[in-house]
Each structure stands twice: as C-alpha cells, then as structure tokens.
Amino acid sequence: MEFRHRVIILCLCFLYLTAVDSDLASDRAALLALRAAVGGRSRLWNLTASPCSWFGVHCFQDRVVELRLPGGGLIGQLPIAIGNLTQLQTLSLRFNALSGQIPPDFANLNSLRNLYLQGNELSGQIPEFLFSLQNLIRLNLAKNNFSGPIPSNVNNLTRLSTLYLEENQLNGSIPDINLQLEQFNVSFNRLNGSIPKSLSGQPASAFNGNSLCGKPLLACNGTESGKKLSGAAITGIVIACVFVLLLILAILIFLCKRRKGKSSRSPNLVSTSGEQTAAQIPRSPSAVEIQDKSSGVTAPVSGDQKGKTGLVFFGTALGGFDLEELLRASAEVLGKGTFGTAYKATFEAGLVVVVKRLKDVPVAEKEFREKMEAVGAMRHENLVPLRAYYYSKDEKLLVFDYMPRGSFSALLHGNRGAGRTPLNWETRVTIALGAARAITYIHSQGPTISHGNIKSSNILLSDSYEARVSDYCVAQVVISPSTPNRVDGYRAPEVTDPRKVSQKADVYSFGVLLLELLTGKSPTHPQLNEDGVDLPRWVQSIVEQEWSAEVFDIELVRYQTVEDNMVKLLQLAINCAAQYPDKRPSMTEVSKQIEELCHAASQKD
Template sequence: MHFRILALLGFFFLAVLFPSAEPDLASDRAALLALRSTVGGRTLLWNANLPSPCSWAGVQCEGNRVTALRLPGVALSGQIPDGVLGNLTQLRTLSLRFNALSGTLPSDLASCADLRNLYVQGNLFSGPIPESLFGLSDLVRLNLASNKFSGDFPAGFGNLTRLKTLLLENNQLSGSIPADLKQLKLDQFNVSNNLLNGSIPEGLGAFATSSFSGNSLCGKPLASCSQDIALPAGEPSGSPGQPGGKKKKLSGAVVAGIVIGCVFGFIFLVILLIYLCRKKGSKKSRSVDVATFKHQELEIPGEKPVGEVENGGYSNGYSVAAAAAAAMTGSGKGEVNGSAGAAAKKLIFFGNSARAFDLEDLLRASAEVLGKGTFGTAYKAVLEAGITVAVKRLKDVNVAAKEFKEKIEAVGAMDHQSLVPLRAYYYSNDEKLLVYDYMPMGSLSALLHGNKGAGRTPLNWEIRSAIALGAARGIEYLHSQGPIVSHGNIKSSNILLTTSYDARVSDFGLAHLVGPSSTPNHVAGYRAPEVTDPRKVSQKADVYSFGVLLLELLTGKAPIHSLLNEEGVDLPRWVQSIVREEWTSEVFDLELLRYQNIEEEMVQLLQLAIHCAAQYPDKRPSMSEVRSQIEELCHSSSQKDRAPQLDQVNEVNDDTSSR
C-alpha cells in the first residue's frame, strides 16, 4: 500500500517537473495563432481546425515542437507585440524577411534561447536594436538589413561568439563600430548606408569596401584615418616636442592664399590644355600617325573599368570612333597601302543586311559604353544618319583571318527571331569588330538586378515566362544547327530585350574565337560542373546554364552573388536546400508573390529549372524538351485561372532527392 502511494506521488512530481510535449505544442500553436491575429496582410493559409500546427505552411517541427518559422514575402504588416514569438521557446530559425512589419523588434525573442538564424531584412522595424538579442548565445546568422533601426551601434554583438553573419546595411545606426567585433569570426558583414563614423576595427579590414560605404568611416579597407580624426575630443593633437602638446594651425590668411593660388594654377592649366588641343587640331590631317593614334585613343577605353551589366556607364564619345579608326587604318604593318589596305577599310556585311553605313560613319558616331563582358566591350553607336547599332570590340582573339572569317560567317548565317542579328564584322590583325542590331531595353540582368528603387517597374509573371520562352527558342535553334553547336556563354546579361520585352539571345558562337583567359569568373555562376575548358561547352552544359537562368528569373537572385544567400552556396544548391525543407515559396522573388493564381505555374517552372541544373549531364533534358514544357506552361497560364496552391512541393522534393 505504501509502495503504491509513493509511486503515485512520484508520477505526480514527474508530471509537474517534466510536462508532456503536447501542452508545449499547444502553446506553440496558440502563439502562431496569436501572431496571425496581430499582423495584417495576406491571409496565412493555416487550418486552425487542425490540432497540430506542424502541417501549416512555413512551420517546421522537430520533437513535437515548432523549431522553424519561415514567412518571407507574404505581405505581413503591423507590429508584433511582446508575448507572441517568445512563446516559441524551441525556435531555431525565424524568417520574416521582405514584409512590411513595423514597430520595434519584440524583446521577448530572448526567450527563444535556441535561436540560431534570424532574418528580418526588408521590413519597417525601427528604434534601437533590442539588448535582449545579445543574450541569444547560439545565434549564427543575423540579418537586420533594410529596416529603420536607429541609435548607437550596440556593443553587445561581441557577446554573440558563434555569430558568422551580421548584416545591418540600409538602416540609421549611428556612432562607431565597437572594437570587440574584431573578436568574432564573421564570414559575412555589412554596415553600409548607415550614419556611422570613426575608424573601422582592425579585424574587419578584410571585408570589401562595399561593406562600409555610405558612412563616415575610415581605416582599412577604406582610406586611412588622419591623426586628428582619430584623437578624442579635447586631447592635445600636437607632437610631444611642441609646447603644450598643441599643433600649430595655419592662419586664415595663409589658407586663403593657398586656395587662391590653387585656383589660378588650375585656370592656367586649363588655358594651356585648350591652347595645345587647338594647335593639335589645326595640324590634323589624313596622314596622322596611326601608331600614336591607336595608343592614345584606343588603349585608354580598353583599360577603363566598366560594369558587367549593360547600360552601366557612358564614354566620352570616343570609344567606338577610336576603335573604328584603328580598324580602318589597319594594323600598322603595311595594310594601309595597296589592295590589302583598301579591303581593311571595309565592313563585311552578311546576306541581305542593309549597307547603310561604313567605317567612316562609325568613326564619326557618338559612343556610349554599354558594358564590358566576357568577349569584349560593347558600345552603342548613333550614326549621323540616325541609325543606332551595337558594336562589340572583341578581345583575346588570336585566330588567323581565314579561320576567323569561316567561324564568324557561320555565326552571321544564323537567322532566328530569338537571336540578336549579327549584321557585319571587321577583321584586322589588331582589331576585330562585330556590328549587331541595338536592343533598346538592355539586358535581362539589368532589368532584374538594376534599379531597385521606388521607380522600378516590377517584372510580372507574364513577362518573365515570356522571356524564358524566347530565350529557350533561341538556344534550341542554335542546338538544331548541329550536334556540336552550342552557345557556351548563357547568362542573363546575354539575354537582351526589345521594347516589347521580347527576349533575344546574344554572344552566340563567340566562345570558339577567344582564348581561355577571356572567360574567368564572369560565367562561374552559370557554368556546368563538368566544364573545364570554356571554349568547349556541350549542349548539355548549355542546358545547365539555362537552368540557372530560370532560377535567376524565379528568385531574383544573381548567381555570381551567391554569398548573399544566407547559406553561402551557389544558386541551384540554395534553391534545392529550401525546397527540401518543404517551403517552396521561400525561393520565389518577392515581386512574383504579389500576383495571384500563378503558384502552380511557378512551381512547374521551378521543377524544370532544377531538372536542367542537374549535376550529371545525362539527367538534363534537351533544349527542345525545355522549350516544349515552357510553351505548355505559358499556354496553361494564359488559359486557366487556378486557385493558389503550392502542394506540389513534395513532387519537387522527390525529384531533387532522386538525383
């Protein structure tokens, strides 16, 4: 009898000290429902009739507890009060990024002691960063970027000894960066576009300058700090040898004299330059020294750093003219005279292309730098007759004239509405120029990753799917020209757009003309795993690159910026990792999530992109199959009105895990 009483008392104390998992899960469920009731926006598709929240979209459970909550880009708004998220005590990952949540960050997040990943970038959170965050000792990744956090830069980040990612850019933080941050072993760090000042701690100097831009900071990797700036206010700034420890200061009269002298010196230099230029112009004739002209006018633009994205900058109006002039005059090795020189002064046009201009016209054309890409620099040339063309000046082309002519004429013979037409070319020992139709809307890369401000026009699903279809048709046509014909350099900056957003594939057929040094990291994010020589890219490798391009269209992420992903992996692997976690809409671009009734088509295109980017070439479809599936998808999207659904995630998971 006494034994039974003791056993019952033991069970009672165990029940009090170690409550069952069900009440804890019930508490998690209540916290999630409280969150849904406090934030507005798109309705969270949670079935409140289910006793367990583990099947709800965005909710992940382990051990009968909620361990991850991912609600990115679902148009949540309003403020999250204390007493909601703090009840999810077993939470390890919280992602509320790209919503419109406001107010202060809930201080009760400190109750989530196991929290490792916190992503709230792209919201409207304001006020100081709560001190409660600095008690989360297990925190590994913290992204508070693009909010309205203000106040002094907190010193508590140094307590987060496991932190690998700290992103605070585009806020209103002030003060200096605490020195104890250098103790952290950070892989990612960004505090750009805040109100910070002072010197950068020594241990953070290894990060890029872009991580600190938009502040009043100094020190490596930015400009070094002057001694006066580094000294605290009120401390003597002079050297020990000076009386009173104070540095002599220049009088106002001396400073004014120096300024006036600099101004007069500058005016004198300007007048001298104008005089020399006019003197040189008066002596200008057709017998100008070719070698000198090429060196002074042609080599300078080639050294000018230009971004990869089209429409990235402007020249001074001489780049194309200089290239054309150098080409027109030949290589300087006897081509100027005789019949060879006459041939060297001509553009070679293809087929029925209109011969409405020549090199003389290019010489006089105004020039604008469009971009510096894998195979050379591209320019927009506006001729006096009103014709606008794109001129590509090739680099690292060391093939003989006969071989160049054969290969480039094969490129010029390709005729398809989804290709950028090659109209003419010029070849000499020193200069190789290609003349294309000009595409006024620039590249897909510029459209996806360019202007992110308020004036940006979002790319809707119809435009993106149509671009995917147009690009697929162009690449399919290239592959139909022979079993060994491939593009070799498929990427978003080589998909150009007309005024009606029709896609045109450019730079096809050029990979076989240039040396291996011309294709370094520009295509690294798109290159198939099996490609070792960029001049020998198979059609299956093209399919892989196109799969990455589709992922770029769907996610809005650029493959060459893979480290911006929280997981720090390339785009295909990042997408697959999110898909495996059964929350597919996490991968989609926020701009796509604004549109209704397209979820099924988005998931289908995602499946196709993952299939194209399979690791092994024999697992990838042909471009004909890819084009056919995108056509069906576009037709289905335009003909049917489906309710939103993302329950095909398991199909994507099965497809991913089978590979």
Template sequence: MAPPPVWLRLLASAILLLACLPGGAPDLAADAAALLAFREAVGRSALPTWNSSAPGAPCSWQGVACESGRVDELRLPGAGLIGQIPAALGNLTALHTLSLRFNALSGPLPPELAGLTELRNLYLQGNDFSGEIPPFVSSLKNLVRLNLAGNKFTGGIPLALNNLSRLGTLYLENNRLTGEIPVLDFPNLVQFNVSYNQLNGSIPAKLRSQPATAFLATGLCGGPLGRCPGEISPSPTAEGPAAGNADGAGENDHSKKKKLSGGAIAGIAIGAAALLLIVLVVLILLCRGKKARSSEAAAAGGKQMEMGAAAEPRDKSLGEGGANGNGVAAAAPAVDAASAAAGGKKLVFFGEGGTRPFDLEDLLRASAEVLGKGTFGTAYKAVLETGMTVAVKRLKDVNLQETEFREKMEAIGAIDHPNLVPLMAYYFSKDEKLLVYEYMPMGSLSALLHGNRGSGRTPFNWETRTGIALAAARGIEYIHSTGPSAAHGNIKSSNILLTKSYQARVSDHGLALLVGSASATARVAGYRAPEVTDTRKVSQKADVYSFGVLLLELLTGKAPSQALNDDGFDLPRWVQSVVKEEWTAEVFDPELLRYQNVEEDMVQLLQLATDCAAQYPDKRPSMPDVVARIEAISKSRSLASSYQDQPSIEDGDGMSPRP
C-alpha cells in the same frame, strides 16, 4: 512457487501485445475520429466521400493527405463548409498544412487548435470568423504562412505574433482590426498586408520597407505612405523617438547633437580646402597626361576611341552581367587604334551586301560609356555623330590568328534569327578585336529582375516573364538547329537582352569558341551544368541546364549567386529543397503572387525548369521540347495581371499532385 493465476497471465500477454503494436495505427485512428467530428460539425453535405469504411481511410478522403502514418494536410478550399470549427480538429497534432479558405465558417477559432504545434501553413481567408485574433496563434512557432484575410476579426494585432520567428507571409487585410500596429519584427517576412482595417498610428520601422499596397484604406502613416504629422526623420532604420516622432519628442536633443564646436568647424574647413587643392593638382596632371597621349597618337597616325573615361557602369547591381550582358567595370582603358590606321584595317560588316553605315573612324570618334565588363571583355554604348547608337564589345583573352578569327566571325555573322542579338560588324588587329552589335535599349534580363527592388518598382508581371522565357528558348533552339554540336555555352540572365517592347534576344552566341582557358573557366558560375569540366566544350544538353537555371531565376526572382550565398548550394538544389518540404509557394518571386489564375502555369513552368536542370544530361529535354512546353503553358489560359488579395498559389499542392 505456485504459478500466477490465469487472469494475470492473460493481462500481461495483452499488455505485451499492445506494446508491440505500431504506434502509427492508434494515432491514425485518432486522426480519423477527429476528421469525422469535423465533418459532423461543418461538412455533412459537403464531404460525402468521408467514410470510415472507404479503402485507405482517412488518407484517401477528399482534401486529406498523410505522411508517416499521420494526417499531415487538410486542404478544403471552397468546399462549402458551414458553421463553427469543432475543438476535435486540435487532435490532428501532426498537421503541417490547414487550408479552409473561401468557405462559410464562422465564430471564434477554438483554443484547442493550439495543439497543432507542427503547423506550417494556416489559410483561413475568405470566411466569417469573428472575435479577436486568438492568443494560441502566437504559440504555433513553426508557422511560415498565416492568412486570416477577409474575415471579421476585431481588436488589435497581437504583439505576441513576434514569437513566430519563421513567419514569411502574414495577411490580415479586410478585417475589422483596430489600434496601432505593434512593433513587429519578422526576420523572414516576405509578404505582408493589413489593408482595409481600422488601424491608425505610425507604421513600425521594420515594416516600412513594405509597399504602400500593404496599408491601403487604413489610418496609418509613415514609410511608404509618407511622413506622419510632426515626424522628423522618415528613415525606417532610425532608433528611438526621432525615428517615428509623431509629437516632436526628442527634437531638442537631436538638435543639440548636431551642434559642433568652433574648433571642429575650423578643422573641417581646413580639411576641405586641402582636399580641394589636392583634387586640382590631380586634374592638372591628368589633363597634361591626356594632351601628351593625344599628341603621340596623332604622330603615329592613329586615333583613340573615347571609351577611356572612368565611366560608372549603368547597372551596378548586376553582379557579373551588365546592361548588355558584360558585367560591372569601373573604368576601361582607351582603345589604341594606331595600329589600325597604320595597317589600313577596316570594319567588316554583315548583312545586305556588307553595306557600311559607318566606318572605323566614325566609331573611334563616337562618345561612349561603359556598360560593363565580364567574361569576354568590356562592352560600351557608342553614340555616333550621326546619332546612331551601337554596342561595342572589346574582346579579351582572344589569341586566334587572323584567318581563324575571321572564319569564326563569318560563322557567327551568318546566324540570323529574331531572338538573337545581330552581329553588325567586327574589327581585327593584332592588339584589338572589336565586335559591333545592335544596341538593346532596355538592358538585360538580369537588370530587370535584380536591378531595383525598392518600393517604387513596377512589378515584373507573369506575361512579360513567360514572353521573355519563350523568346530566349526560341533563340537557343535556333542556335542548336545550326548543327549537331552547335551550342551557346554562356547562357545567363545578363546575356538575355531586351528591346524597347521587352522582346528578348540572346547575346554573346558563338563567343565561347573564341576565348582562352582562363576566361572559359571563370564563366557561367551558377549556370554551369554539373558534367561540364572544360567550358570551351559545352554541349546542347549543357545549354538546356543553363536555361533551366534561367527559368528558375525568372520564377524565384533569385540570382544563382544569391542562392549560393544564402543557402550554400546552387539554385536548382535550393528549389528542390523547398519544394520537398511542400512549401512550393515559398519558391516563387513575391511579385508573381500578385497575379491571379496563373498558379497552375507557374507550377508547370517550375516543373519544366527542374526538368531542364536535371543532374544527368539524358534526363533533360531538348530545346525544341522546351519551346513546345513553354508555348503550351502560354496558351493554356488567358494571362491575368490584376492584383489578388489572397493569391491561391499560397495553397498550391507542390510540383505535382500528390498520390
């Protein structure tokens, strides 16, 4: 057989050579061409450094970042871009983030942007875009954040936006949108705003948990804006016409459902009477039992502290931590002080000459309520007859001899610092160990962060959070300064207590050395450093780890236990996983996104928190270094607390500048 012609062999060789070329090179070249077309259309004078001959082009160009041989980020906020976005931008098919906010871009969005199927973040706020919100937006199913605020978009809000199942942020405020809000349902929605539009009608049920600030200056009603005219039930979870009944439809059916038969009413009445009788019998038995116990205590010469009432803890939502850092308890047994009276035991006070503002008898007569039950025992708020209020901790699982217990108490009482909760006094007997502290009226950081997240909550601002972080760090730094092995051992948000002026103080210092192995094993879930196996032997570096988790809690608004439940791993690893995906804004507590000019400080504090929560102890900073870094962050700029419609932290670059 004759050999193939030369031209055919050359063609085959060329095809083979092209097939062997890496796929990224032609794609990156196409990305560069798309970017140059974009520059020609809207940024000839704004982007002088975009030059195809520049080393590393286009990945080295201003605002451009690449990943795996493709352009995956285009960030040009406030770059002076003018004109209409060209269709060529739709060729950047690997793009994850597109930020063109605060420019002078105008016209409708080109439909070719539908090709950006990998897009997660789209920030177009602060331009002059017009026309309706284009249908292609609803096809970008990977979108997590969408900000179209501050433009001139008209028409209605598309129902098809429900296709964006991953959406966490939707900002549409300051446009010219009209009509009603469709029935939107975003399972991951965190941030939402449609203020300053010409919208009307009832707020859909799924959006009624949003604050009133999300619907300002519109014609909307319902939910946080109050009932709509003729609305029967304000409940956002009700289904059917009765949920948002603007015209009274379904009212008759609703009334009919409430009607009960005569037999049902009679049954209810009989049941209520029987229940009342049972309650009365139980109360009589309880009263008799109480009188009998009181008589026995009096005969023995003892008294009982009035801490035995089945009082509900003040902070039900705190998980383990209570208002004074000691977890939830539905009730607590009375403190039996008969042995104290018999043995002549007294409260031992610290401070100036060991003065005694009250004695054990006064404490036992005090009215009290349960604050919480946690790692080291039960805490009570005790109001003395003089009006003085103290916090009393009734220790559990403490098996020390009196001499050793007193030595440890003397060491704890000698630790005096403005950012530590002072130990006023202690009491020791064989069966009871009591600690008396100064009462902190504002409760714990845990309560402030997680106690109430409803629409009526006052946002926990950035300045207060950094002040609490700095005060707590100084308290822990002082504990560490008292000796090379001195450590707190149980740092968590429920052990950071607050004064009336929201000054933070660290509580429970020194108690880690008192408890038995059972209590030690159970504590600091979510805060414990990876290297700690015996929590009675905690190092200063382990304290730094726990403090890092505390900082993450301040920044994210998430409790460590919440991260465990939501994602199956601890809070530091959850933060790392989110930041790794370049979704840094998703880390921060939505309440922090209200404040302008603090995004850089937030990222710096996040970096410090992750340094503290490093896997290996030698990678963590010391507490003096932590204090210095928080002080530097606090002084870096004046902290603003005004609300920002389009917080620029959304467009943050991550933990640190990308190379």
C-alpha cells in the same frame, strides 16, 4: 530504504520529463503562433507530429534551437511569439515578405547566435534590444526598410563578427564601432559624416551610396582624417593649383592650334559633354598602326565586307563607318560581363551600337576569325546579331545591335521597392518563349553547337519587350580554362570546363532561367546559398511537399486565372534543371511546350 530511493528517483525523472514536455510544448505554441500569423511554408508542418520533425525546425535535447524558413513565402507581420523559443540559436527568415517592426519579445532570445532577416520589408528603427543579445555572432538586416540611426549600443555585442545593414533607409552617422568585424556593410542608406577609424580597414564598397567620408573613401574636407593644414600650407596648395591650371590651359591651347592643320591620328571613343556615365575605350598600339599604315597591315578576312581599317562586317545593315569613326563615337559603359566590357556607342548621325571589348582571348587569330564568321552568319529574330568584329594582337572588338530595354535580369530584379511596375505573367512567358526559340535555333546549327553562357543578363529586350539572346557561341574562344566561373548559379553540375558546354548543359541553364523567371530570385545572389541551398534544389524541396504555390514570385500570385499554366512552366523548368543530362528535354521540346502555354493563355483572353 531501497524502496524509498527508487520512489525518489522515479519522482525526479517524472518531474524532469514533465519539464521537458512543458518546454517543448511552449516551443510548439510559439511556432504555431508564427504559422498562424505569416503562413507560407510553415503550413507544410504536420501538426500531429513532434515540432522537431517540422520542415525548417531543428531540435537539440527536445528544444528548438534552429528555425530556418528562407524564401518560404512568409507574408505579414511577425507575432509576439518567437521570443518564447528561449533556446533558439539560429533564426533565418530571409527573402520573404515580412513587414512591420521586429517584435519586442526578440529580447528574450538570449541564446541567439545567428539572425538572418535580410530581403524582407521590415520597417521602423532597428531596435536597441537586439544589441543586448550577448551571444549574437551574425546579424543580417540588409534589404529592408529600416530607418533612423544605427543604435549606439552596438558595441555590447562583443562576439559579433558579421553586421549587414545595407540597402535600408538608415540615417545619421555611424557610431564608433569597436568590434572585430569580419563582415560589415552599410552601403546604400542615408548615412552621413565621417567613417570611424575602427572601420577604416573595411572595403570601400561597404560604405557606397551614402554621404560618408574618410578612409577608405575620400578624406573629409579634402584633408587626411584627423590632420589639419596650416595657413601657409593651404596658401601653397592654392598657388600650386593655379600654376597647374595655367600650365594645363597653355598645353590645351598649343594642342588645339597644332591640331587645326592636321587630321586626327589618335581618335578615341570620347564621352559627350556632361555625360556622367560616359567612358572611353582605350585603343591598343596595334589599332594605331592599322590606322596610320593603311597599306596591307591587316590580315585577310572573309566577311561580307571588310572595313577600311580591319573591321569585318556581316550584311550591309551597318556598313559605312570604319574603325576610326567607331572609336570617335561617344561612349557609355553598359557593364562588365563574363567576356569583357560593353559600351553603348553613338555616332553623330544618330546610329547606336553596342561595342564589346573582349579580354583574355586565349585562342589564335585563325580560330577566332573562324568562330566569329560562324557567329556572324547566324540570323534569328530572337538573337542579337553580330554586325561586325575587329581583331588585332592587342585588341578584339565585337559590334552588336543596341537593345533599348536592357536585360531581363534588370527588368526582373531592378527597383523592387515602391514605384515598381509589376512584371506580369504574359510578359514573362513571352520572354521565355523568345529565348527558347533563339537557343533552339542555335542548337539546330549542329550537334556540338551550344550557347555556352545562358543567364538572365544575356537575355536582352527590344522596344516591345521581346527577347533577344546575346553572347552566344563565343565562350569557347573567350573563356580560358583558368577563368573564374562567374555563372555558377546557372552552370550544369557536369560542366567542369566553361569552354565545353553541351546542348544538354544549355538546357540546364535555361531551366534555372525559367525558375528565376517564376520565383523572382536570382540564382547568383551570394546570400541565396547562406543556408546551403541553390535555386533548383530549393524549388524541388517545396514541390516535393506539394506546396507549389509558395514558389512563385509575389508579383505572380495575383494571376490566379493562369495558375495552372504557371505550374506547368514550373514543372518544365524542374525537368530542364534535372541533375542528369539524359533526364533533360531538348530545346525543341522546351520551345514547343512554352508555345503551347502561350497559346493557352491567349485562348483564355
């Protein structure tokens, strides 16, 4: 009897182990089908080992429960195979080059909790079978080419807390979603109609770039959502509007007559007629005081020439206008950065400059002026020169040359869809060399002098796409210790105070910039860290597997003749972004190596 029991137990164990092996074999076959179809980092898998040891694959009780290959160079259409991973709980294939439709066998992923497919080129309608996966908690399909309506059966996902569908081509209206969503975004699609009341508590940014109305955006038809006005109320509103318009017209006529006999005493940077992006730089009371009381109100300065109302100029290139004329120039907002808001100011004579209005300057006037004097004295062909500055108690302005081609960040990351002109290797490496030379020059001004805020949006471009480095050496006087750090993706790990950035920390930031140039990925994108990996560590993990080709931006893959130089620049970038400062090269060495790469490329040409 005891012998029989043992035989039965052994048989059951054998059947269990056979079933486990069979399930894992099925998972292995599904992964191999994926590898054959889209390649990328899946080619790193050691096929002689268990699939549970493969890169990006995680198992529990001998079943694949997670597959994470973000930014893994996967190219092509997903095969009908992933649906066989029936115990899969997390699937992350974001930021690849996957195309086509989501395979129908995804409907078999009943255990799936997290699906991250953003940043690909997937197309077609969002399949309704995704909303039959009852365990789904996070669904991210952003930045693809999905079209058609949002499926009406979205409410089937009772556990869903995150739904990201932004930057697709979805159309139609938003269905009445009655879910407790913590994160939601459908911005920059082709949606129309009113926003469901259930979503009215979401931020306005979640709906921008569509033809939508209702809370939190403007009310539909100019009325409160769900309320209708009576005929008498509408008549009253019309009469009130006419009265207000007449009153405004009378005031304008009065002001125009009054102004004819007086000079302009309160100029602003006024937008040109019909310019939608134009703006005004509000003027502080101290600026008014300086203009109206020209007898010695401004503090003494030591620039090359002092403007009539406190503007301090460096050199003679921009002489000939004063603060009042600057404030009168037509203005266009270029953007808001770490240090403040930048405006493009155009004078009637055609002169164009950039005015940066600083905010939260924590240092005293003397220190501010001393720093600006030092910055204004710097001259290099790859720097955006500081032409003038203005200081008062409530207003600090910096005046720079205008760079017509915008920033390297916009050139690299903007318009990644159809119609984009690929950014070639020669342009990228030339920009890198120009930026390196500028930072090398800054470091040559003294051992404690650093840029302090290196990032791709601070690399501006001339008409011929040559690099011009901006925002240099002002972090110490503009950033306060309590200022939130906005450049975490570029910040060296040893930097705790954004005002105290060493030259070696600059090298780290420049290394991240080079990685951005080579991979085409922005290190500050919030979704990059969804899997807990920053750009330097992501690149390092691939290089360690000797699969460097998967790192490069898809736009660079075509330049096979310079692949060796691309790998050399990649290694230089990794060295610059080393965790420990003493392991990083100097900017002089960095400039020399990039120059050698440019010379080698020209020799091949």
